[in-house]
Amino acid sequence: MTETLDPIAAARRAGRSALSEAAGKRLLDRFGVQTPWSVVVDGPDEVANALVGREGPFVVKVVSPDILHKSDVGGVALDLADADAVAGAMRAMAGQLGIRSARVEGYLVEEMLPAGQELVVGAVRDPYFGPLLMVGLGGVFVEVMQDVAFRICPVTRDDAFAMLDELRGAAVLDGARGGPPASREAIVDVLLRLGGPEGLLMQSGDELQEVDVNPLIVSRTGAVAADARFILRADAPPAGQPASMPGPEDAATVLERFTPLFEPKAIGVLGASTSSATMANTFIRRMRDFGYAGGLYPIHPKAGEIEGLKAYPSLAEAPEPIDYAYIALGASRVPEVLAGAAGRVRFAQVLSSGFAEVPEGEALEQELVAAARAGGVRVIGPNCLGLYSPRGRVTFPVNPPETVGSVGVISQSGGLGTDIIKRGQWRGLTFSGVVTVGNSADIGPVDLLEYYFADPQTRVIGLYLEGIRDGQRLFRLLRSQRAGKPVVILKGGRSAQGNAAAASHTGALAGDQRAWEALCRQTPCTMVSSLETFIDALLAFQNLTLRPQRPTRNVVLFGNGGGTGVLATDYFAERGLDIRPFEAATRESLEALALPPGTSVANPIDTPVATLQQQDGWVAGEILDRVYATSQPDAIVMHLNLAAFVGRGDSDPVDNLIQVAEHSQTRHPGRAHFLLVLRSDGSPQLDDIKRKYRERALAVGIPVYDEVTNAADALAQVQQMEERLAAGASPDH
Numbered sequence: 140m141t142e143t144l145d146p147i148a149a150a151r152r153a154g155r156s157a158l159s160e161a162a163g164k165r166l167l168d169r170f171g172v173q174t175p176w177s178v179v180v181d182g183p184d185e186v187a188n189a190l191v192g193r194e195g196p197f198v199v200k201v202v203s204p205d206i207l208h209k210s211d212v213g214g215v216a217l218d219l220a221d222a223d224a225v226a227g228a229m230r231a232m233a234g235q236l237g238i239r240s241a242r243v244e245g246y247l248v249e250e251m252l253p254a255g256q257e258l259v260v261g262a263v264r265d266p267y268f269g270p271l272l273m274v275g276l277g278g279v280f281v282e283v284m285q286d287v288a289f290r291i292c293p294v295t296r297d298d299a300f301a302m303l304d305e306l307r308g309a310a311v312l313d314g315a316r317g318g319p320p321a322s323r324e325a326i327v328d329v330l331l332r333l334g335g336p337e338g339l340l341m342q343s344g345d346e347l348q349e350v351d352v353n354p355l356i357v358s359r360t361g362a363v364a365a366d367a368r369f370i371l372r373a374d375a376p377p378a379g380q381p382a383s384m385p386g387p388e389d390a391a392t393v394l395e396r397f398t399p400l401f402e403p404k405a406i407g408v409l410g411a412s413t414s415s416a417t418m419a420n421t422f423i424r425r426m427r428d429f430g431y432a433g434g435l436y437p438i439h440p441k442a443g444e445i446e447g448l449k450a451y452p453s454l455a456e457a458p459e460p461i462d463y464a465y466i467a468l469g470a471s472r473v474p475e476v477l478a479g480a481a482g483r484v485r486f487a488q489v490l491s492s493g494f495a496e497v498p499e500g501e502a503l504e505q506e507l508v509a510a511a512r513a514g515g516v517r518v519i520g521p522n523c524l525g526l527y528s529p530r531g532r533v534t535f536p537v538n539p540p541e542t543v544g545s546v547g548v549i550s551q552s553g554g555l556g557t558d559i560i561k562r563g564q565w566r567g568l569t570f571s572g573v574v575t576v577g578n579s580a581d582i583g584p585v586d587l588l589e590y591y592f593a594d595p596q597t598r599v600i601g602l603y604l605e606g607i608r609d610g611q612r613l614f615r616l617l618r619s620q621r622a623g624k625p626v627v628i629l630k631g632g633r634s635a636q637g638n639a640a641a642a643s644h645t646g647a648l649a650g651d652q653r654a655w656e657a658l659c660r661q662t663p664c665t666m667v668s669s670l671e672t673f674i675d676a677l678l679a680f681q682n683l684t685l686r687p688q689r690p691t692r693n694v695v696l697f698g699n700g701g702g703t704g705v706l707a708t709d710y711f712a713e714r715g716l717d718i719r720p721f722e723a724a725t726r727e728s729l730e731a732l733a734l735p736p737g738t739s740v741a742n743p744i745d746t747p748v749a750t751l752q753q754q755d756g757w758v759a760g761e762i763l764d765r766v767y768a769t770s771q772p773d774a775i776v777m778h779l780n781l782a783a784f785v786g787r788g789d790s791d792p793v794d795n796l797i798q799v800a801e802h803s804q805t806r807h808p809g810r811a812h813f814l815l816v817l818r819s820d821g822s823p824q825l826d827d828i829k830r831k832y833r834e835r836a837l838a839v840g841i842p843v844y845d846e847v848t849n850a851a852d853a854l855a856q857v858q859q860m861e862e863r864l865a866a867g868a869s870p871d872h
Contacts, residue, residue: 163367183226212237256321267610272334390593403462410467480514489521523577524553544569545598599680617662626664687864698778704743756792778816
């Protein structure tokens with residue numbers, strides 16, 4: 140064991156669950172974090188000799204494995220002038236009730252640090268991502284306001300500075316209200332020595348559950364750790380056995396491995412019956428209806444024919460190697476079936492439940508994985524509905540969209556995967572593939588994310604996750620050069636109640652939402668909180684071209700409905716998007732059109748229906764041309780209240796308005812994102828009209844939303860992604 144780990148090794152040999160403060164500071168010293176001069180003595184009689192040549196003031200702290208919070212039991216004394224004062228403080232401490240009953244191993248005597256800005260720097264081991272670094276301002280900022288920032292380790296220098304900028308009280312570091320300034324460089328240096336690529340947490344993090352440097356005293360010129368607490372991890376892996384992490388693979392290798400899954404030439408089906416309509420029978424019928432043209436082979440030990448197809452006794456006896464096996468058998472039968480695959484099955488999707496999503500099924504899931512390895516099979520699931528791949532004509536939902544699109548989805552929930560496909564279909568999403576992964580006993584979300592990054596058909600990726608076993612691998616993949624596509628995460632289990640549900644649903648560990656938020660700050664991905672916003676964001680990324688060189692900020696809102704525009708302005712502002720009044724040149728150019736009374740051209744542009752009906756709707760094109768000619772919008776959101784157009788003549792200005800939007804994008808390519816909002820009163824008549832217009836707009840690449848607020852949420856996701864890409868979002872970029 141290296142010298143760096145000696146304090147931890149010594150603590151474990153002594154049966155401790157935490158390092159003493161002195162040992163913790165020795166560990167900090169070895170990683171270059173400055174600590175005050177200190178000495179440990181047995182008691183008052185040793186103080187005089189220990190402090191020879193030293194000048195006060197001093198600090199005394201009790202040392203005991205039974206006392207974690209020393210201040211709570213009177214185990215800390217400050218501002219002690221000399222050796223006599225130090226000895227007296229020790230005697231007083233020894234009489235405290237909480238100290239008399241504890242095992243006292245001595246007293247830590249330190250030089251007292253001069254005043255400075257107090258910060259808290261710490262770390263906790265996240266069950267998904269490993270060490271999670273924290274920084275916050277001390278005192279009331281952390282205790283009451285919880286003004287802290289988190290990042291997944293390893294952190295970069297840019298990450299560390301971003302953590303400080305994120306603090307609501309960050310101005311205090313610069314000497315706000317006459318206070319002493321604190322060196323940001325010194326704080327960042329400490330953060331990197333703890334959480335950087337070569338930092339303490341990356342070298343010893345597997346051994347540590349919590350780290351608390353509190354306070355870190357920061358001056359104009361440096362930072363010193365005044366106190367340090369290290370809690371050891373109870374379930375640390377044995378020394379010399381670090382967790383393994385697959386190395387990066389080139390795109391061609393990943394594509395070669397997974398193409399047979401998304402475009403299978405032969406499919407085996409287990410669990411279909413000659414006498415009843417099982418899920419496997421339904422799967423066969425859906426595959427036929429969807430136009431699957433490859434070999435489709437029911438596997439049954441006795442039946443000669445199922446669903447009009449010749450059946451075979453085992454996977455090994457199918458007439459050709461199986462690319463994709465659909466398995467809907469009782470859980471206990473699955474391992475034996477996989478073990479007998481004899482190397483003739485590439486992927487097996489296990490529908491069956493009863494594995495690690497319930498405590499009694501954990502051993503069976505381990506058996507399943509071992510059997511799959513023996514049979515040469517990669518497993519999707521268990522406890523999942525399967526695969527939808529329009530390019531391979533594979534589906535688990537009924538009547539899925541046939542178009543091969545650009546949205547790749549990975550879902551840990553089969554039911555939610557169905558919702559994403561069907562609701563996405565009506566909203567205009569087109570998919571390159573949707574894979575439900577269930578328990579992810581073998582193939583997990585990161586494996587499939589790696590495929591979608593390599594897949595030229597996929598432009599945007601959506602993930603529904605409840606937990607992840609290889610979070611550090613996910614983090615590193617998202618920070619790599621391969622992560623060149625937007626990723627939208629819908630995270631289940633954000634609350635304590637949600638975490639409990641996640642553990643029972645997919646066997647996921649309870650995680651910390653702050654780690655997921657940090658993931659989205661450090662990598663080019665965004666996180667949403669509902670299925671609606673998930674689909675809205677995917678729709679935006681599917682249709683809009685990201686502009687990292689000019690992240691979206693300034694928005695022009697154009698449509699009918701003054702009150703809608705006022706409310707939207709507030710909502711956009713809350714999401715960091717500005718609907719600013721036009722400069723004089725733009726207003727004068729629009730006013731020169733002499734639009735009918737009631738029209739406002741200030742931004743929001745409020746155009747009553749009477750205005751939009753001019754020239755059968757083509758007046759909107761003149762308005763947009765003048766906006767483009769005299770201003771620099773990052774995005775234009777056109778909102779139309781369809782109810783206002785009903786019964787106003789034989790012409791169809793809405794269809795013309797959509798053509799205007801298309802022509803505007805053609806005349807001004809790349810100038811601004813364009814989003815369309817079609818508002819309805821919910822009546823069947825308007826919903827039918829809305830569906831027609833939605834299809835018309837989507838056909839020319841314009842994303843359509845139900846309300847202005849939906850468009851604002853989607854555009855905010857675009858902005859965040861552009862900003863992350865502009866910042867690099869990765870040390871590799």
